Amino acid sequence: MTKVLPPSVVRGRRVVFALLVLSALVSAVVVAALLAAAVVALGSLV
Amino acid sequence: MWWYIVAGLTIVAAGAVAVTVILVLSAAFAALAASAVAVFTAGFVPVAMRRAGAVVLRDVDQGHLRVAPPDPPPPGRDPGYLSYYFGPAWRDCGDMLVAGGRAAVRRALSLRAKGPRSVLGYLLDAWRLPDELNSWPGVVGKVIFTGGLVGGLVGLVAGAAVAGTFLLVAALVFALLLGALLGGTWAVCAVLHLVELAALRVRGITVECPSCQRRVGVPVYECPQCQELHHRLLPGSLGVLARTCRCRAELPTLLLRGRSRLRAHCSHPDCRGVLPIGGLTAPTHHVPVVAGKVAGKTVHMLAAIADLRDDDGFAFGDDHTRDSFVNVAEQLQDLRTVPSTLPTAPLRAATFFVGVGSRRRLVYLYDAAGEYYQSSDKVSGLRFLGSTAGMLLVVDPFSLPSVLSRMTAEEIELPQHSTSPPDDVVSRIADGLRERDVGRRRDRIGVRVAVVVTKCDVLLDRGPVPHPYEVRDATGRSERSAAVAAWLADTAGEGGLVRQLANQYAEVGYFAVSAFDAFGAGPRRSGRTGRELSNDPPSAPLRWLLRPRAGAL
Ligand SMILES: Nc1nc2c(ncn2[C@@H]2O[C@H](COP(=O)(O)OP(=O)(O)OP(=O)(O)O)[C@@H](O)[C@H]2O)c(=O)[nH]1
Ligand SMILES: [Mg+2]
Ligand SMILES: [Zn+2]
Ligand SMILES: [Zn+2]
Numbered sequence: 001m002t003k004v005l006p007p008s009v010v011r012g013r014r015v016v017f018a019l020l021v022l023s024a025l026v027s028a029v030v031v032a033a034l035l036a037a038a039v040v041a042l043g044s045l046v
Numbered sequence: 047m048w049w050y051i052v053a054g055l056t057i058v059a060a061g062a063v064a065v066t067v068i069l070v071l072s073a074a075f076a077a078l079a080a081s082a083v084a085v086f087t088a089g090f091v092p093v094a095m096r097r098a099g100a101v102v103l104r105d106v107d108q109g110h111l112r113v114a115p116p117d118p119p120p121p122g123r124d125p126g127y128l129s130y131y132f133g134p135a136w137r138d139c140g141d142m143l144v145a146g147g148r149a150a151v152r153r154a155l156s157l158r159a160k161g162p163r164s165v166l167g168y169l170l171d172a173w174r175l176p177d178e179l180n181s182w183p184g185v186v187g188k189v190i191f192t193g194g195l196v197g198g199l200v201g202l203v204a205g206a207a208v209a210g211t212f213l214l215v216a217a218l219v220f221a222l223l224l225g226a227l228l229g230g231t232w233a234v235c236a237v238l239h240l241v242e243l244a245a246l247r248v249r250g251i252t253v254e255c256p257s258c259q260r261r262v263g264v265p266v267y268e269c270p271q272c273q274e275l276h277h278r279l280l281p282g283s284l285g286v287l288a289r290t291c292r293c294r295a296e297l298p299t300l301l302l303r304g305r306s307r308l309r310a311h312c313s314h315p316d317c318r319g320v321l322p323i324g325g326l327t328a329p330t331h332h333v334p335v336v337a338g339k340v341a342g343k344t345v346h347m348l349a350a351i352a353d354l355r356d357d358d359g360f361a362f363g364d365d366h367t368r369d370s371f372v373n374v375a376e377q378l379q380d381l382r383t384v385p386s387t388l389p390t391a392p393l394r395a396a397t398f399f400v401g402v403g404s405r406r407r408l409v410y411l412y413d414a415a416g417e418y419y420q421s422s423d424k425v426s427g428l429r430f431l432g433s434t435a436g437m438l439l440v441v442d443p444f445s446l447p448s449v450l451s452r453m454t455a456e457e458i459e460l461p462q463h464s465t466s467p468p469d470d471v472v473s474r475i476a477d478g479l480r481e482r483d484v485g486r487r488r489d490r491i492g493v494r495v496a497v498v499v500t501k502c503d504v505l506l507d508r509g510p511v512p513h514p515y516e517v518r519d520a521t522g523r524s525e526r527s528a529a530v531a532a533w534l535a536d537t538a539g540e541g542g543l544v545r546q547l548a549n550q551y552a553e554v555g556y557f558a559v560s561a562f563d564a565f566g567a568g569p570r571r572s573g574r575t576g577r578e579l580s581n582d583p584p585s586a587p588l589r590w591l592l593r594p595r596a597g598a599l
Contacts, residue, residue, distance in 0.1 A: 006290040009113050012130025016138065017103055019223045024092065027216035031208060 072190040076197025083165055083198045087205025090165075091150045091212060098145035103138065110137060115292050125274045126297070127290040131231045132283035135224060143217060150209065154202065169198040235281035242301060246326065253326050255312035256364065256395035256410060257319025259429040265310035265321050271295040277313070279305060301326055322363030322397040328406040332395070332433045333591055336475055337440035338466030339416030342500040342561070345384050346440055347413050348374045349564035349584035351398070359406060363397025370396065378564050381461065389417040395430070400592065407592055411438075416464070419471045425478040432482035436494040436591030437475070439547075441468050441534070443499055448539035449511050458509040461501055469543050476550050487552040494553045496587035499530055503560035503581070507573045511537065514558045515579045516572055523555075523590070526582065530556030555590050557582040 005013075111134040115125045128134060156164040163171070173195040176187030246252070254261050267279045272293035281287065281299045288296045288303070298304045310321040335343040352374040354360055362368040377384060395410035410430070418424045425431075443449045444463035453460055476491065485492035505513040514533035520526040534556070535541035547554045560581045569578040 003114070005111070005113065006127050006294055008285060008288070008290050008296075009111070009127060009130045009134065012135065013103055013138065015227070016130070016135045016224065017099065019227065020099070020139065020142075020220055023216045023220035023223055024095070026219045027212050028092075030215045031212045034211065035208065 068186055068189050072193025075190055076193040078197070079169070079194045080197040080201030080204065083169065083201030084205035084208065087154050087165055087202055088208040088212070090153050091146070091209040094149035094153065095142065095146035098142050098149060110141060124276045124278060124284060125292040126276065126284040129283055129285050131228050135228070139220065139224065147213065154206065165202060169195055231286060235286055238281045238286070238300060250329050251326055252330060253321055254330055254332065254410065254433055255314065255317060255319050255321060256397050257392065258312060258314060258317040259395070259433065260314055261433070262313045262321060264313060265325060266313050266318070267297065267305065268309040268311060269293060269295050269297060270308060275311065319394070320364055320366065322408055324363070324399065325408065328399060328408045330408045330410060331435050331592055332410045332412070332430055333436050333438055333588065334412040334414065334430060334434055335438045335440060336419060336471060337416065337442065337468065338419060338445065338464045338471055340386065340462050341416065341440045341442040341445060341464040343413055343416070343440050344387055345381055345561045346438070346498060346500055346559065346584065347396070347411055348377055348384070349559070349561040350588050351396070352378060352564040353583055353585035354400060354588070357400060359400060359402035361399045363399060363408060366394060367396045367398060375565070378561060381561055387413060387415040389415040391415070405594065409592065419474060420466065422474050422477060425474045426481060428478060431478045432484065434479065434484060434493055436496065438587055438591070439468065439472065439495055439497045441497055441499045443501060443505060443511070443538065446538045446540055452510050456510055461504060463501070469546065472543065472546060490552045491550055492552050494555070494591050495547060495551045496591050497530070497547065497554060497556045498587045499534070499556070499558045501560065502558045503562045506570055506579070512574065513572065513579065516575060516577065527556045530558050555587070557587045559584050559587070
């Protein structure tokens, strides 16, 4: 039984999805920074 | 002898070189595999998440959101769709995380024969490749590929670590953002509701049920499309500014955005009477029309409404009132045809708006049958007395003994008239108002009383009893009021009534009206003296009751 969602729910979903994309971007930046730090640390060890 | 040693050393050296080469090759392969697998594994997470998102976020109700209102709704739940921010968002995101994570794990680790190969599966397959070869190339290949497998596993772990960190950080940031959004939404709901309540409180706006006369806090609104009832149409979990009804009609949750234009019902389950359209947009003003039987209450009310109808801002409050009063003109054609109000009929107020801007009022006129005022018990049962702000006290001049006796002595033809003198009704009403604890002003009942002497057309037209404005010249309102009061006291022998009213009520005004003036009150010639004078317009008493306090006295 699939029924189209009311527009308000669809709108809400868009907003939340935008939040999700935003948090993925933030997370990607954080992880990249962590990796870079790890590489630098390894480099100084060698 | 020595060449044996040379040969032996050469073989050892060659072996060492071969083993070294093999090990180096294996390590290089391992490093290559590790980085490739790590990048692949880490990169796979966003891809899997995106795919899971695409599945979860289709614009279709897949059941997992549970936004649709259950049928029938459980007690306390209105038949509207749940707002996405209150619950479904978390469900969606939980589903997406689970689906994405599961897909990522499957793509990385699954060893099942069915479905696409996982990264681990590819690694093991590659590791098994040299098994096809035999003797020493097989052994050498195995060593090199074992290096590759080890490197691949290391890469898998590294990639998983990176991916896990990414997921963890993303989930944390997302939870924070969503939490802020939901908290913000909730706060906005609370603030909007409080602001609305405060605005109503400041402007002194309430709404009462015209049927059961009790105050209604939150009206029950009806969906204009499917007629389902919404018990708490306020900013909340079913929508902040608007909610979606089961039938998909959008209903505004705020008065400012048009909630007041919806059909509303009384919130008391035993009543559910229809409230005026536009309730809660203007202060209410409750006005009972009080008198004994046949005094002329219904006729006066019809005449007053007919007179008010062309005013700017006049509007009927509900369909019931509109249906009863659209053809007042016809009803007033022949006053004798106005039916007597039945005491058995449900007592429902006529509601209408008068005035514009800040002076707009929602008026409730109560035309109870005269029987209601004949006994103290019945008066006690009149709930609307509790919210009464002003009262139209109809005085039928032909119910007053001294007027009636002079008229009948000369055999003057009289319209139907009341047989119950007003004093009894007046004291019963005063008791009723005190019982209901209406406000007090200067030691008196804080209710305005407009005393309406009706049927003045007869006084002007014929008979020995003069019209109030014939006895005394009067132009301004206070002079006219004094003239009618003096007429009641001196001509009609009702000085007691006038004194009683002055002692009991904060403000009393006197009027002389005739229902014949409903459609334009011009000067009329006195049949007795030939003088031209005009009655007060039928709407004048009601307008006087509605006048703002500041202008009083
Ligand atoms: N001439 C004249 N007759 C009036 C006027 N107002 C009322 N009447 C007469 O008085 C009669 C009774 O008026 P109603 O308004 O029905 O009386 P009521 O007070 O509503 O009486 P109940 O509903 O029985 O309590 C009418 O049938 C008219 O004949 C008026 O202004 N002028
Ligand atoms: Mg009546
Ligand atoms: Zn009610
Ligand atoms: Zn509906």
